[in-house]
Amino acid sequence: MPYFISSYKKSIDVFKAKVEESIYHKIAPLNIHAWVTEEPVDFKEKTMGKYISLNVGESWGKLWDCAWFNFTGTVPKAAAHKKVVLLIDISGEICIFDEDGCPNQGLTNVSSEFDLTLGKPGKRVVNFLEKACGGENIDLWADGGCNDLFGNYKDSGKIKEAHIALLKDEMRKLYYDIEVLQELMEQLPEDSSRHQSILFTLFHAFKVMKNYDKEEAKKAREILSAELNKNCGDESLSISAIGHAHIDLAWLWPIRETIRKGARTFSTVLSNMDRYPEYIFGASQPQLYAWIKERYPKLYRKIKVRIAEGRWEAQGGMWVEPDTNISGGEALIRQVLYGKMFFKKEFDKEMKTLWLPDVFGYTASLPQILKKSGLDYFMTIKLSWNEYNQFPHHTFMWEGIDGSKVLVHMPPEGTYNSSASPKAIKEAERNFKDKGVSQECLMLFGIGDGGGGPGEEHLERLEREKHLNGLVPVKQEPSLEFFKRIEKNMANYKTWSGELYLEKHQGTYTTQAKNKCFNRKMEFALRELEYVSVLAQIEGLRSYPQAEIETIWKEVLLYQFHDILPGSSIKRVYDESLERYEYLLKHTEKLIEDTYRALLEDCYCTNQVTPDFLLASKITPKTKAAGIINSLSWDREEWLMINGEWAKVKVPAMNHRVIQSSTLESTSFGVTAEDHCIENNLLKVSFNEDGSLKSVFDKEFQREALDTNFKANVLTPYEETYGNAWDFSPTCHDIPQDKFKLEYSESMVRGPKAIVKQIYTYHLSTIEQEIILTEGSRRIDFKTKVDWKESNRMLRTSFPVNVFTHEVSCDIQFGSIKRPTHDNTSWDMAKYEICAHKYVDLSQADYGVALLNDCKYGHRVKGNTINLNLLRSTDTPGAEADKGTHEFIYSLYPHGGDCIEGQVIQASYELNLPLRVVEFTGEFYFDRKKEALVRVDNESIMIETIKKAEHSDDIIIRLYECNGGTERVKLNFDHRVKDVQLVNLMEEPTDRSLFSRGNNELEFKPFEIITLKINCS
Template sequence: MPYNKKQMYVYIQNVIKKINEVMYIKVAELNAVAWVTREPVPFEERCTGEKKQINMGETWGQLWDCGWFHFTGKVPKSQAGKKVVLLIDVNGEGCVFDRKGCPIRGLTNISSYFDYTLGKPGKQVVQFLEHAEGEEKIDIWVETGCNDLFGRYSKKGTLEEACIAVCNKQMRALYYDFEVLYNLMLQLPDSESRHMSILYKLDEAAKIMKNYTEEEAAIARKILMSELNKKGGDPSLTISAIGHAHMDLAWQWPIRETIRKGARTFSTVLEMMERYPDYIFGASQPQLYIWMKEHYPSLYRKIKEKIKEGRWEVQGAMWVEPDTNISGGEALVRQVLYGKRFFREEFNKDMKSLWLPDVFGYTASLPQILKKSGVDYFMTIKLSWSEINQFPHHTFNWQGIDGTKILCHMPPEGTYNSSASPQAIKKTESQFLDKGVSDRCLMLFGIGDGGGGPGAEHLERLKRVKNLNGLSPVVQESSLDFFKKIDNDSNKYKTWNGELYLEKHQGTFTTQAKNKKYNRKMEIMLRELEFSSMLAQLNADKIYPQEDIEEIWKEVLLYQFHDILPGSSIKRVYDESLDRYKILMDKTEELLKQSFAAIVDKINITGMNNPYVVFNSLSWERKEWVKVNDDWQYLSVPSMGYLVTDEKKVEIPNENLVIKEDHLENEMIKLRFNADGTIKSIYDKEYKREVIQEEMVANKLAIYDDQGDAWDFDINYDERLCDSFLLVSKENYVDGPQAVMKQVYKYGESELIQKVILTKDSRRIDFSTEVMWEERNKMLRTSFPVDIYATEAICDIQFGTIKRPLYRNTSWELAKFEICAHKWVDISQRDYGVALINDCKYGYKVLENTIDLNLLRSTEYPGIDADRGRHEFTYSLYPHNGDHVVGEVAKKAYELNIPMNYIKGNINEALLPKAKSFIEVLSDNVIIESVKKAEVDNDLIIRLYENNNSSVDTQIIFNFDVKSVKMVDMMEENSREISIEKGVINLRFQPFEIHTLKVSI
């Protein structure tokens, strides 16, 4: 007679379901009273909201409402001697507090939106009494949010459950015995003896369960022990598992809710650690720890104790887990600088790994930044999300644009929410692309975003699978221990060169344009503030505002979080961050004025009627037209210095500025316009060549249907017909040294006003643009089909450049249909090229000979009305001789982005001369990115980099008294003396190398 295996499977599943139902037996209801508010209130003010008596099944709030629930009751006398728990589900998130106001346990509604292939997300069990005596009073407070894990309004915010229950301990243990073995069995072919052995033991144990008593459960467990006690042999792969709770600092919820999510999660972790001695948990992001320290000091003290014990691993080296595509180079350095300093000062931990599981691609500048900050390892998950090509490794060496390598690992399961089940382990085994080369990989288990991290289910599974026959062994350990072990074989691993491009989420280069603009402007303003503050300290003895600058920087770094800066959060996040950006910008502007004023007071300004001081923070002399107090002047301002000029009317010879109905012209460039406002010709008079490809038009303001969300849009969007803005009026005029064509466009309810500007003696064509954008599900782009033949575009990234393909010969090239670049993209032949520069945009398409810039995207999810409203931005076309190096494209882009500052001077006879360069760099290839005060003393920090992929010897000249110069790392440590003679040092740069100097003054 054949075995009826199919029926056995069904029978076992039904038994498992029944065991789950009787693990907890409800014995009484809790009384629930809630005080509801729109925004969170602290424990001490928990009774200040609207008071409501809430019965089960009743709604207690609307989306984002906050509540303090007071649950009371009494353990029935009949339950004496039993383990008693509380079952609470408010259809939102919650956190149990002790009587002193310390979070002790997070709760999550069972109905939370989640990927159920990873398990159920809910946490509703509150441990109460291990051995009840009966009639104990229950009196607990739970802070709640009327939102599920991902900001959804679940089941109308009803009180789903508030009960006293008895935990049947043997039944609970039996459930996990069954679950682990059944899940393991399903991962094995039924032709294997191990599969059949488990099946028959499960069937035998299931037949014991008739009345589902604790006695039956104990007998069934003994039957299953014969399978659970079967150990694995000598492993070919060992899996290192660490508890994880991926925490988005904002996403489908506002930042304020993340603070409470942190408390819910971290209190749950601490409670689980008391029950599971093998449990090792890790968490990143100093910003999150700071919030715990400020809002929940007693909880924070408990966290510090677990870190000291080695049970809790602090992870990552950055202030937050930031976007690395759009964040500027100096911002990425500050992420590490402030992040590592925090962990060192708070916990005495020197962070050696970067922890970025969920970021949308990784700049090729990152390996050098990490290595020069003392970071040796990098962990991510996200490349497993690529949609066209599979990334070929999980353990590999990543080489950046300068040749620096860093050891990387991606957990093969492809998730940071692993269930830690046999299925998860088998998936890890099968998907690990470097097995055989490496005998270890990483698993991150738990539930994130306020889900409390690992639950009892994860830890119960790990107790059973750590050395179970049929599976690779699993050891709970820190990620740093894991990296140290695989580092021993780092020479065996393959090397990936260049950026880690995510073949998904390309829409994040553009979505929420205002936020991206503020980020660019704040990075630049902080650069200017630090430079001016150092000059003020150096020349005017003004105290450097270090605390203010650090405070501003840290908030800017917060908004670079990988679901804020990329544009993938809800509308409220951007409403709040834009308000804060305005405040930060005003504060920075005021500090900047104070620094400039202090310097100006020390400048000898005599013999002038109405003097102004013009400042140049860039590391080369700038010769350009500047509008000083509404009057144009052509000025030559020294590098990293200033020039005093008198306010005066300047006669501008403009015989070479030509304006006609359909064209503009200066000494170098002639523009001809079509009737619809597009450009049909850009003629380079100096080099006698047409810039625009024949029979093509430039600067077509194209509008595409965009049914995507904040993250993504259709790869084939440009294969469909597009609309465009309609030109409704135009005028041209001369403004000092500028020939201007002003054009007004309409589309639907939107209006666009653009000034196309040619400036005297300049090759740069500026498109100064104002848009009142009222579209939904549309994308606005401009494009320039240039008469250049090349196979690659050169793209500006942090601390250097990277090449991107212009053709789609392979699937890897096809995947890069939209790319991220910073201030410019250039297409060049050896003899001639064209760059497209911008002041706040990041999304480009480069295809064949066309540079296409993504200007606005009006998506509706998760943030409604994205990009609707008023925008101002400038992009510039820059034709030039030679390639991007000969054409000095990088300098022109810096100059567009960093206009010179000026301030009214005071007529005096102070010491400083009327023109001065404080620092000179005698190489066009080397750029000073930042000048700031050192973190721990009053020395000067200067960060420079080679920008043109060349080996360079150069001199740096300091035109002020210098005691010594040292080369340091990006943590401003590990110094090496540099010889200085008469204020001059010699420096050697390798291609794209970054140097950090510490100058004693």
């Protein structure tokens, strides 16, 4: 006789739903009082807003409004001897505070948007009394935000729930018993004995439920215990689970809301730790901890206790979870430096793992940075988002451009918001690509984006799943313990070499161009500030402003967070960050200028000279002078405008030169400008009638640099069919597009510069360009000003070049990588947009052409065409992205030989860091030449950073090999350098022996970063 299997399963659905409905019984409403403000206020000022009294169903605010709520009431006498909870849902996020103003627990509206396949986001239950007497007063304060997890305005901001309720704890436990067993059953083959056994046991338990009271729930749980207590056998895979709450420091909400999201989440974690003794939680990002320490010191002290106990894992080695495509190399080092310093100082924890679950691809420079910072492990998830090719591993070794390797694990479930359910466990087991060589994987469970992390549902499931037959075993533990175990099997893991390219979100290389521009300017400004501050310290003129520099760096690092710098946040985030960037850059530049001026005046101004000296030196008293500063590690010669006159100035490496107006000599300039043509001694640039480039003839090498079958520098707006900050269609290049129309063109000579000025229009937008060719230079600069008013458009320019090669050289942090220019494979095709920093270069053995830039990152290089992404005006999530005025420079750079012989990297640095002119005035001037603090005799070695050491008055010098070769270099130090020590990126001594002071030689491996600590007298 057959069984009614489908009917049994429907009955079990009814069973679970009715049990869930029976868990809470509302017995009285709460009184609701609120004080509403537009921005958050502290606990001590909670009644300063607009007062309103509310009932359930009434709206309390608009999107992003804040309010302090006071929930009051009296526990009814009928609740005596029973467990009492409060049910609260304000259609937003809210945090319960204790009487001392410390966050106690976060709540999230049930209607919050979330991927429901990962669970329900709502947290609405406040545990109030374990055993009530009846008559107790309720007086609860809570800080609320009128937004859901993802910054949405839900249910018109109405109060959905505010009640006193009874909790039927046995019914609650029964619900999780049913849920786990039912979902396990659904993951097993229908004809398996385990599936059938669970089905009939669940149906048997259902049959005892009539009144849905406590006694029936106990009987049903006893029946189900037979299935829940069936332990798994000898499994070849185990899962390490750790609680997680991915919190974007800004995204669909402003930074100010992130701080409150942190308080809600962290207080919820601590509350659940009191209830679940096996619960292990982890959180990264010292910036978030620092905010909590500042704003919620009592909560922070509680966190420190749990960290000391080992229940809370401080994770990751970076200040924030940053973008790694666009952030500069030194910035990535500072992320680690400040991140590790914080965790060591605050929690006495030595970080070993980089924790970046949600970043949009990973630069091939990262493995070396990690290894030389003491970070041996790396955890991410994002590569599971690839659109065209499935990444082949979950546990593997990652090799960077210098050969450094780190151990990587990607949780195979492919999410950092795991539901910790049987389905999640089964999915991890099915997906794990390396289970043949590794017997362990990670699971990150909890609700992120301010959703409080793991809820009771996650922890209840895990209690039942530890050794449940039908599932691989799951245990909660810190991720570091997991990595230490799998490290022992490293010899068996495969190696992935080069970048970890994410086949998605390539639009983030360009979106929100002003933020990216400010980021580039700030990275170079901080480099300059640290360099000049070291010089001033050595001269005894000024103390090194270490605290101020660290503060500036940390704010810049915050804006490199992976949803700020890539351009994927809401408009308010950029309105606020641009205002701060503008201030930071202005302030940093003033510090640089003032410090250089103090140095120059100290070196060149004195009253202790004779009139004979002045006469012999042709130097006049009380006149202006200009100091020309070169902070790069090679000698430079450039045309500069000094005191209104042009001068061709040669400045030694890492040094300066002083020029007086009276000593400037007039000279002729070997450039010409005619209609449709500009020319210098090296290049002749011709233009088409529509303003595009027709030809770039290289007079030195007697060859054409452009592919003259096509026009170059055609300014093209592409329609954005996706319309979001992250992605654009790869087929847009196949669709005919309108072009900007040339409205005005003028040729002129301005000193040593031949210029064509052009004005273009398109719809409501205007582009002004000066195409500049300077005497003696191979750079053709496109100085560009765009008034961009388009919607859902992307602005690009392109240069078809007369070069044949299958690879493009791309500038990345501390080196370069080569990428294919063809679409031979699906992996090649997927790289339809690539990220590069200061240049990309197409070269044959004998000749090449590079495209340099001063603030752009998105490129497309296919065949012989270099295409640069300039702007993207999307409306999601940041409305009116890139609308407004932009100024930037990109430069075409034809050269002899390949990228190395053509010195492309040097040219790209010089575009981004032009010689600095500092004017100053004193009584008299005379030449007191200073030796550079350090010089190198090999142009393949870049001096990237000179700064004060973090924990001493020693000086840090960071160098790297830029061309991918093994190189020896001799370093020439200022005579005041007394001792040199090799250190790692954390400024700790290394075991590697340093060169002797006798010959000062050092050997670099390809793309190697070497850091020195020097002591000056």
